[in-house]
Amino acid sequence: MCGIAGAFRVDGGSTPPLPEPVLRRMTELIEYRGPDDAGFVSDAGCSLGARRLSIIDVEGGHQPFANERGRIWGAQNGEIYNHDQLREELRGRGHVFTSRCDTEVLPHLYEDHGPAMAERLRGMFAVAVWDQDKRRGVLIRDRLGVKPLYYAHVGDVVVFGSELKCVVASGLVGSELDAEAISAYLMLGYVPSPMTPLKDVRKLAPGERLVIEDGAVRVERWWDYPAPEADQTPRSADEWTEIVRDALEDSVKMRLMSDVPLGAMLSGGLDSSLIVALMARHMNGQPLKTFAVGFEGADSELPDARRVADALGAEHHELQVSTATSTDALTKLAWHLDEPIADLSAVGFLALCELAVSEVTVALSGQGADELFGGYRKHRVASLVQHWTRLPGPARTAAAVAMRKGPGRSRQLLDALQSPDPVSRLLASSGLVRPELRASVFSGALAEQSGAAERVLRDRLAGAPGRGPLESAMYLDARLGLVDDMLAYFDRASMAKSLEVRVPFLDHEFVELAARVPAHLKVHRLQGKHVLREAAKGLVPDFVLAKKKRGFFNEAVEGWIGGGSGGAVDELLLGPDPAYAQVIDRDVVAGAVRDFRAGQGQHANFLLAVLMLELWLSKTLPRAFASAPEPLGVSA
Known part of the structure; x- marks a missing residue:
């Protein structure tokens, strides 16, 4: 497990795209990802750095690795679980290895298969490869998105890193926010790929690769998350x-x-x-x-x-x-x-x-x-939808009236059951901004992006058309929350x-x-x-x-916002000049706090989202930009 950072010139170029001190600073910011070792390559068209956490071949696994001629370089963050099998195949075709490290298979595998090497890998990985002869750079993210990879195409350079702060520290990107990403975040609680909160920076999505060659940059999908599909062989x-x-x-x-x-x-x-x-x-x-x-x-x-x-x-x-x-x-x-x-x-x-x-x-x-x-409550709710729609009209009406008079969770369940499709159902059951707040939250700077979360959900669901409520709910979860919330943290x-x-x-x-x-x-x-x-x-x-599922502290949001946050709500949300005010009206947030404290609104998850956004805007982002060289610009 490691961290990578670097840049490739889009036209190949004759000089490294980054000054070496900048490359080193980008990797130093993520030293905790690889405290055991650091390695760097600065060559025509390529700046590539790696931090290493030694797991396989502790002594001999120095990254980046080159092929025998020193013309192809590879580095990764992750683990290739089938590296022994790949190494034996490559040895059989004449490749020579100097270590047992899984990363060393990358330049050799690329030499034989080019960007299609991705399909041969089994594991969790974010891979960077530079081909000096073809002046080609390749970035690959694993199928499920277990490991992250950020990038920005700026002028003649693609800069990348295992974390957003690496890309910021390159000095090549600006601080303009992506209103669509922020809008989606407020509703979902995470920023869905390929967006990031910064307009200039993107995440490579799971199962994608970025190929830089011949003056062009293209994103290719090399693996699709499987749509639910009944097995053709009958099984008990x-x-x-x-x-x-x-x-x-x-x-x-x-x-x-x-x-x-x-x-x-x-x-x-x-x-x-x-x-x-x-x-x-x-x-x-x-x-x-x-x-x-x-x-x-x-x-x-x-x-x-x-x-x-x-x-x-x-x-x-x-x-x-x-x-x-x-x-x-x-x-x-x-x-x-x-x-x-x-x-x-x-x-x-x-x-x-x-x-x-x-x-x-x-x-x-x-x-x-x-x-x-199907381990979540929302999956059980989705499994109930067909039963709900089969109820006689009068029975469904009576149940709806009783649920509407019930507690907040009961009303939320009703909203989900009455939703016309899987996207509306997920937003009703899991959306952080409750209906009564949406008009006021998604106004001003976010007014044109009020439907961002819904657009993202519908785009993802297009990969599994016509599936039932339960299958659709699990498919959306796996392609969104699993990747950009759970696997991210x-x-x-x-x-x-x-x-x-x-x-x-x-x-x-x-x-x-x-x-x-x-x-x-x-x-x-x-x-x-x-x-x-x-x-x-x-x-x-x-x-x-027989155990019921319990959340890992996540179900304690209301109590934490109410007291366990250590005064962060007052300090960060109700301060006189919060950073979040550039996208959300402070009065709207203050009103949500008042309603929550009076027991009149289900706003705890929304307030947590604003609090984490405030910390990112006021603390994380300035610190990351403080690491960037001045002035912003690409090396000559």
Whole structure:
């Protein structure tokens, strides 16, 4: 696991696109991603830097790597799990290797396959390759978007990095905000790819590559997230259970490759418990270390995690932390998140990573199972839609009247059930800006972008036309929230602590398999992840199978905004001259705070989104631009 940064000249050029001190500064900003080593290449048309967290071939894995002639350079952030197989194939075709490091296969694989090398890789990765002979640069992001990659095309240069702050520190981009991205963020709680909050900078989307050659820059899609599709071979529920279990075990085994200590995140829930149980079968005598974090005064899962660890014979480590968060702590979190993300789970995950890295360098996690197998409340709601529409008219009307008079969650459920399509349903059940606030929030600077989130959702759903409510809901989650919320804070929090986190559920072959599992085996009688529960029988303690899903601190947003934020709401949202006022009217935010405190509005998630936006605008962005050289410009 590493961090990369650099730039390629679009016309090839005869000089490096960046002064070496600038390249070094870009990588220094993400030193925590790779504290063990740093490497740089400055050549005609190419500036490429890498920070390394040593995992495979600790001594011999210095990046960037070149091919035998020193004409093709490659670097990456991530892990290539099939690197041994690729190395043997390449050796058979005459390639010579100097290390066991997975990154070294990249320049050789490119030499044989060009940009199509992407299809041969299995893992989580953000890859940069420079071909000196063809004056071609290639950037590749993994299929599921586990690892990030930012870029900006400025004049004759494409500048890129593992984090947004790297690109900013190049001195080549301006500070103009992207109103469409900010609008989508306020509704969704994250900035969806390929947008970023900055107009000049974009994220390479999952399964995309950027090719720079012959004076042109093009984005190519090399892998598509699989649309839900019924398997053509009739299979029983028991057969599906066995197939899912075996495929997940293969994915876990593949992710146990490491030359450094390895462990697992363990919440005590189904997903992480199943990962740990499968790991326990293949540790070959090595100690299995597990890590859990709980919050004081919250509905902690620490006792459950402890029970699972004891049952599986793991060496367990746990930590209880306070839900109270100071402004200083939030400022540090915002810096590492790199973009505004309105998800309090990042607070807990950062603490969990700090605990884990005291013992291991690599940890496996259960992330992704909910999106693949229908683990969220909104998935259960989507599964109810067909039943709702089949109710006789009078019964549906009576139920609607009763729900409308109920608490906020009941009214939100009704809005979702009455929504005409999957996009409207997701916004009704998960949109952060409640209907009563939308007109006032999306005014002024955001007026022309009020429908940004809906446009993004409809664009993503176009990849799975005509699917049912449940399948559509899971497809949207996997292509949006999973990538730009959960995997984003997973990557940033783990890298902030120099910890590599691997996600077996998001192996692309397992994801393609999950897309073929029938929907009724995912949400069954209002129970999510049914086939996964069946697969876990006999592997995890029985009590885990009956557990209800609990959020990782994220469900505590209302209490945190009300008191656990350590005064950040008053300091950051109600101050006299907040930075967010350039896009949102301060009076609107102040009114939402008053309504929330009076118990008159469901605005906690919206306020969290504005708070994280304020931290990004007032703290993170100025600090990143302070690292940029002056004046802005491309080297001659």
